[in-house]
Amino acid sequence: MDAISNDGKILHKKIQGTNASPEEIAQFELRRGDLLFNTRNSRELVGKTAIWDGGDGVIFNNNIMRLRLNSMIAPEVIAMQFQLPLLKQELETRKSGTTSVFAVYYKDLKTLPIQIPSKDRQQKYVQVTKKVARYMAKMQEMASNAEQLTQSLSHKFFG
Template sequence: MSERITEEGTFNVTDEGQISLDQVKYVPPPPENSPYWLREGDILFNNTNSEELVGKVAYFNLRGKFVLSNHMTIIRVQEPQKISGVWLAFWLLLLWQRGFTQTLARRHVNQASISLARLDSIPIPLPPLDEQREIAHILQAVDEKIRAEESRRQALEALFKSLLHDLMTARRRLPKEFVARFGGEPAP
């Protein structure tokens, strides 16, 4: 059985820090003790890509067996009693969105990369754990609301296009009473 690995590491990490499975590549699974197996709670950090994409981050919370692309670094919280993984992922995402992680990148011909030493140098404020969890909970709720509204917008847009097509091709007609309110006569 093949396992999943991202085809192009960061194209599966959205600008909002979500993981998209739109592009996956099936590969032979590595040994069970391989460090490339992802675990729920891992933070995926894009260490190599174009300059604008290097430093993208996502919190890994998918079920199933996945392995890591070689353009990503796994960050695992070693002291969960001090730091929330979800909060840390949001913090690193904020640093990417503000362009901070790009300042750490070394530029190559058409790529940029952030070494483990530079990644380790990123300042991480540590509010109390309860506060970290509350911040993460609020941000997750906001993100969920945004996703729901985006889905609603897409559904309404598809409905509009469908109805417009039906009207333009005369598969659907407006009621005579509706047309009369605007002073027009309905077509025969």
């Protein structure tokens, strides 16, 4: 559960190991493109979603729902909608629970107002978001390099 960030990313460093039988692996193994949905957690964390972008041999636990979409639906399009305020508000009305543990179940999810654009629009959306992600990664790398340079200069002048 902790490996899914609030902004829809997989935090690979937080994935925990476990022992599983070959049968469990066959049933629960993740495939690239699977949409993961955090079904049970604290109220604010229920509903975290991410797309599995890792390799083989990883399974999910019973607090996660795996949604394996058909080839006509890009998982990125569905995952993005879970980040929008309208869907977050809709999801909030479907949460049930106690003071510390809340849940959303499949029966609650299947009535969410998810939009499925045409295949062409989905492909365009995926292309644009991948391009933006590449630019953001480059910018983060540049910021990191600038920070290292600043620290190096500070050490040289004041160290």
